[in-house]
Amino acid sequence: RVDGKRLWDALMTLAEIGATPKGGNCRLALTEEDRAGRELVTGWLEAAGLTLRVDEIGNIFARRPGRDDSLPPIATGSHIDTQPTGGKFDGCFGVLAGLEVMRVLDEHGIETEAPLEVVIWTNEEGSRFVPVMMGSGVHAGLIPLEKALAATDRDGDSVAASLERTGYAGDVAVGSHDFGAYFEAHIEQGPVLEQEEITIGAVTGSLGLHWFDVVVSGQEAHAGPTPMPYRRDALKTACALVSDILTLADDYQPNGRVTCGEFNVHPNSRNVIPGQVRFSVDLRHLEPAVLAEMHDQLKALCLKHHAANQADKQRVDVELIEVQHIPPTPFAPELIEMVRSASQELNLSFRDMETGAGHDAVQIAGINPVAMIFVPCEDGISHNESENAEPADLEAGANVLLLAMLKRAGV
Amino acid sequence: RVDGKRLWDALMTLAEIGATPKGGNCRLALTEEDRAGRELVTGWLEAAGLTLRVDEIGNIFARRPGRDDSLPPIATGSHIDTQPTGGKFDGCFGVLAGLEVMRVLDEHGIETEAPLEVVIWTNEEGSRFVPVMMGSGVHAGLIPLEKALAATDRDGDSVAASLERTGYAGDVAVGSHDFGAYFEAHIEQGPVLEQEEITIGAVTGSLGLHWFDVVVSGQEAHAGPTPMPYRRDALKTACALVSDILTLADDYQPNGRVTCGEFNVHPNSRNVIPGQVRFSVDLRHLEPAVLAEMHDQLKALCLKHHAANQADKQRVDVELIEVQHIPPTPFAPELIEMVRSASQELNLSFRDMETGAGHDAVQIAGINPVAMIFVPCEDGISHNESENAEPADLEAGANVLLLAMLKRAGV
Ligand SMILES: NC(=O)NCCC(=O)O
Numbered sequence: 040r041v042d043g044k045r046l047w048d049a050l051m052t053l054a055e056i057g058a059t060p061k062g063g064n065c066r067l068a069l070t071e072e073d074r075a076g077r078e079l080v081t082g083w084l085e086a087a088g089l090t091l092r093v094d095e096i097g098n099i100f101a102r103r104p105g106r107d108d109s110l111p112p113i114a115t116g117s118h119i120d121t122q123p124t125g126g127k128f129d130g131c132f133g134v135l136a137g138l139e140v141m142r143v144l145d146e147h148g149i150e151t152e153a154p155l156e157v158v159i160w161t162n163e164e165g166s167r168f169v170p171v172m173m174g175s176g177v178h179a180g181l182i183p184l185e186k187a188l189a190a191t192d193r194d195g196d197s198v199a200a201s202l203e204r205t206g207y208a209g210d211v212a213v214g215s216h217d218f219g220a221y222f223e224a225h226i227e228q229g230p231v232l233e234q235e236e237i238t239i240g241a242v243t244g245s246l247g248l249h250w251f252d253v254v255v256s257g258q259e260a261h262a263g264p265t266p267m268p269y270r271r272d273a274l275k276t277a278c279a280l281v282s283d284i285l286t287l288a289d290d291y292q293p294n295g296r297v298t299c300g301e302f303n304v305h306p307n308s309r310n311v312i313p314g315q316v317r318f319s320v321d322l323r324h325l326e327p328a329v330l331a332e333m334h335d336q337l338k339a340l341c342l343k344h345h346a347a348n349q350a351d352k353q354r355v356d357v358e359l360i361e362v363q364h365i366p367p368t369p370f371a372p373e374l375i376e377m378v379r380s381a382s383q384e385l386n387l388s389f390r391d392m393e394t395g396a397g398h399d400a401v402q403i404a405g406i407n408p409v410a411m412i413f414v415p416c417e418d419g420i421s422h423n424e425s426e427n428a429e430p431a432d433l434e435a436g437a438n439v440l441l442l443a444m445l446k447r448a449g450v
Numbered sequence: 451r452v453d454g455k456r457l458w459d460a461l462m463t464l465a466e467i468g469a470t471p472k473g474g475n476c477r478l479a480l481t482e483e484d485r486a487g488r489e490l491v492t493g494w495l496e497a498a499g500l501t502l503r504v505d506e507i508g509n510i511f512a513r514r515p516g517r518d519d520s521l522p523p524i525a526t527g528s529h530i531d532t533q534p535t536g537g538k539f540d541g542c543f544g545v546l547a548g549l550e551v552m553r554v555l556d557e558h559g560i561e562t563e564a565p566l567e568v569v570i571w572t573n574e575e576g577s578r579f580v581p582v583m584m585g586s587g588v589h590a591g592l593i594p595l596e597k598a599l600a601a602t603d604r605d606g607d608s609v610a611a612s613l614e615r616t617g618y619a620g621d622v623a624v625g626s627h628d629f630g631a632y633f634e635a636h637i638e639q640g641p642v643l644e645q646e647e648i649t650i651g652a653v654t655g656s657l658g659l660h661w662f663d664v665v666v667s668g669q670e671a672h673a674g675p676t677p678m679p680y681r682r683d684a685l686k687t688a689c690a691l692v693s694d695i696l697t698l699a700d701d702y703q704p705n706g707r708v709t710c711g712e713f714n715v716h717p718n719s720r721n722v723i724p725g726q727v728r729f730s731v732d733l734r735h736l737e738p739a740v741l742a743e744m745h746d747q748l749k750a751l752c753l754k755h756h757a758a759n760q761a762d763k764q765r766v767d768v769e770l771i772e773v774q775h776i777p778p779t780p781f782a783p784e785l786i787e788m789v790r791s792a793s794q795e796l797n798l799s800f801r802d803m804e805t806g807a808g809h810d811a812v813q814i815a816g817i818n819p820v821a822m823i824f825v826p827c828e829d830g831i832s833h834n835e836s837e838n839a840e841p842a843d844l845e846a847g848a849n850v851l852l853l854a855m856l857k858r859a860g861v
């Protein structure tokens with residue numbers, strides 16, 4: 040059994056790096072804070088006897104040898120980068136639950152047949168750099184390494200430069216090895232487990248995700264002397280369009296989601312009519328056909344608002360740009376069953392569920408068998424500084440991870 | 451008569467500082483670019499025989515002695531700070547037309563009865579720091595010096611610190627002296643003169659301006675797992691509210707204006723439901739009563755959207771904050787008449803008009819007699835990198851300024 044207090048303490052210590060005023064975390068991918076977090080956690084992993092390797096996209100693989108090192112490793116992990124106003128648990132719980140499993144095995148001198156691995160994936164959150172789930176996506180061959188390295192943040196800083204600066208431009212070729220299995224423990228980030236008072240979610244797969252940028256182009260002009268009928272106001276069109284887009288999931292409940300999270304106005308000056316607005320659209324659904332239908336409707340809305348704004352002196356153009364598409368992804372039935380049976384052995388309540396958030400596990404599912412272990416989080420809130428979880432639930436999740444990994448690796 | 455080519459060359463030389471890719475200017479108030487612009491122009495003013503003084507808010511007064519220096523100076527001027535994507539003429543024309551007048555007088559050894567002054571006002575644009583028209587507002591006693599010095603930009607940098615850094619924290623007490631008259635030459639920033647093929651606008655007064663911030667507060671949460679009915683989406687409410695606000699001038703045409711120019715989303719991450727939006731509202735009208743009516747309607751809209759979003763799991767709050775209010779301001783009839791008669795003497799077409807943009811002259815109108823001289827600008831466009839004006843029109847405007855100043859100062 041894992042040590043729940045030690046796990047909690049590790050979470051709280053990591054959360055001191057990039058701590059925010061409201062009790063959350065800001066450790067954006069490949070910033071100085073992320074670097075400091077990586078140093079802390081890799082130090083712990085080495086102290087538990089693991090050997091580190093870093094690949095070209097900065098993914099960290101910490102290996103614990105097995106009796107038969109020719110077997111592919113049984114892996115676990117997640118990410119430690121956060122949202123700009125993120126919490127202490129999203130991602131960190133998966134990495135530190137993996138660490139805790141290794142610490143327990145080390146303490147008791149337990150050997151496994153297959154080697155074990157704890158992985159820290161680069162830039163899962165996608166809020167500084169897109170594509171999201173970048174490190175796992177590159178590892179799985181879904182995102183070309185060159186594309187990932189060339190991605191830039193809003194200030195024009197690239198992934199490649201940030202990897203160099205933080206010292207995490209590793210020399211291991213990406214996609215170097217397969218996993219025998221990949222388990223990822225994570226807070227649910229939704230309200231279901233808490234509301235139903237269930238401790239463990241056995242995740243059967245993920246909602247598909249389709250990301251876009253919408254660019255609305257008018258013309259900047261002075262807010263004072265420019266008469267209303269001569270305005271090419273990009274914000275006016277953007278706001279009307281967002282209002283329409285945010286109804287796109289109404290017909291596809293309960294599994295449809297639509298979000299506009301990023302929204303940037305140019306030149307963003309109080310007495311200038313906005314000349315350009317660029318905003319993001321995030322569509323999600325469990326069924327590929329419905330996700331495609333939502334995409335069609337998004338296209339139609341953009342065309343409609345473009346067409347409605349072509350009058351001579353008020354022209355505003357709307358352009359839709361695809362950013363990323365991750366289809367709905369089912370997980371591996373035999374591993375899902377291991378999560379269920381480990382929960383049963385531990386006398387923990389559990390249920391099957393889907394994940395609405397993307398996870399590194401979703402990328403890995405493209406090449407190796409994966410499963411995820413969810414635990415409840417307070418009010419279902421995440422991507423928020425007040426994100427919270429119960430120590431007992433986190434401990435339970437880590438115990439399920441321990442049993443499932445041992446079962447799969449062989450003792 | 452002024453030298454139109456020399457005036458144009460001065461404009462183009464100043465525009466090299468903070469030049470933007472699309473041919474515009476970015477010389478935000480009290481930045482390094484603004485400092486470099488001030489050095490250039492004050493060098494020219496000194497070379498034309500003027501003496502500089504800088505007050506505590508960084509306003510620069512360049513004086514040319516008169517025969518009777520006990521008389522209050524006849525002043526002209528404007529600003530050389532720009533919008534983030536501003537043009538080469540807004541403000542700069544007024545300052546450099548003043549410089550050109552001084553150069554002509556210097557060349558011909560012309561003495562005036564009253565002293566003359568060219569003034570460069572600090573932070574007219576208000577896009578880095580509010581209040582807008584800050585230097586002239588402090589000089590006129592409409593904005594307390596302490597409030598202006600304490601104003602900060604989006605990065606928390608203050609006016610006081612920026613004045614120190616750029617070397618423009620002067621020692622002359624603000625509001626040190628009155629003007630006998632203040633003339634300001636400016637591009638119209640609207641379409642009227644160009645469309646009517648008239649060269650000179652004799653400005654009779656300005657639209658009132660009322661500025662606000664609206665803060666819309668929901669709760670950030672994850673775009674994937676958070677079901678639609680549990681969202682407290684600040685962007686959704688903000689977009690609906692902006693759509694309503696932008697109709698606020700419809701009933702008050704042709705003199706009503708409403709603009710939302712600044713719009714910031716927090717935390718502005720692609721997979722986070724926005725927790726907060728803060729946007730600006732700029733209301734303008736020529737009549738105080740109508741401006742007050744528009745303000746009342748804005749209040750009512752904010753209350754309506756606040757009230758409409760109090761359902762338990764979707765609560766979003768709307769708050770309206772007043773930022774600045776400059777009432778409609780009439781200019782001095784005797785100076786307006788001088789602008790008309792100077793135009794007539796020069797055989798230039800002219801008409802009376804109001805200004806929709808605020809100007810330093812509007813602040814000075816609170817304490818001393820003022821008038822403004824407008825010239826046409828291309829397509830009525832300003833606060834835009836493609837802002838443009840005809841050299842001949844600028845020359846004409848500077849000649850009207852020359853005659854009006856001489857008439858008022860006495861030769
Ligand atoms: N787990 C998580 O927050 N992933 C970020 C990717 C997403 O937007 O779903």
Ligand SMILES: NC(=O)NCCC(=O)O
Pocket residue numbers: 261262263310540574575576582583806807808809
């Ligand atoms: N002239 C000018 O652009 N002034 C800025 C103040 C305003 O917004 O009217």
